Amino acid sequence: MNHQPFRDWLLSEEKLSADQIEVLQEHLQSCESCKQIEGAWSEVEAAFHEVPQKNPAPGFIIRWKANLADYQAREQKRRGWMTIGFTVLIVTVLFGLLTTQLWSLLQAPGSYLVAWFNRLLSLVSIFYTLQDLFRPLTGNAPVYTFLGMFFLVGMISFMSVLWVATYRKLSMERRFV
Secondary structure: OOHHHHHHHOOOOOOOOOOHHHHHHHHHOOOOOHHHHHHHHHHHHHHHHHHOOOOOOOHHHHHHHHHHHHHHHHEEEEEHHHHHHHHHHHHHHHHOOOHHHHHHHHHHHHHHHHHHHHHHHHHHHHHHHHHHHHHHHOOOOOHHHHHHHHHHHHHHHHHHHHHHHHHHHOOOOOOOO
16 A cells, blocks of 8 residues: 555645545545654654743844855955956956967967968958849849848847846846845
């Protein structure tokens, strides 16, 4: 026999329906194990109610709030220093990379100029390819119209993703320390 639902009912603080109470009473009449659990739990509950509630020491709430405020201030300082440290680290790494790139550019600028010119020509080539590709679709409308529409669709997509991320962040449960 499965005793789990009956044990859950016995140890639960929720009110049971009339049907559940009836089924539980029938089970308790036939099951010695669950009857012992009911008796032991009743003793535990009675012991909890017999012990008087202890009042906190005078000024406890004031000390607790002061400690909480102190803890939050320390955590905020720690997070601030960590942010500053990571920022300094990232800036240092980026400065180092920029320095090595500039040093190699000053040593041999020819290859960089050729690579830059090659990229510029490829962008121009892509632009004219897109223009030729969309010319039959546009009729008399300029290609800039379609490029603007692609930009608009991209912005709408970006704003949609931003909206979903913001909604998710704001709708998540807040945890208080």
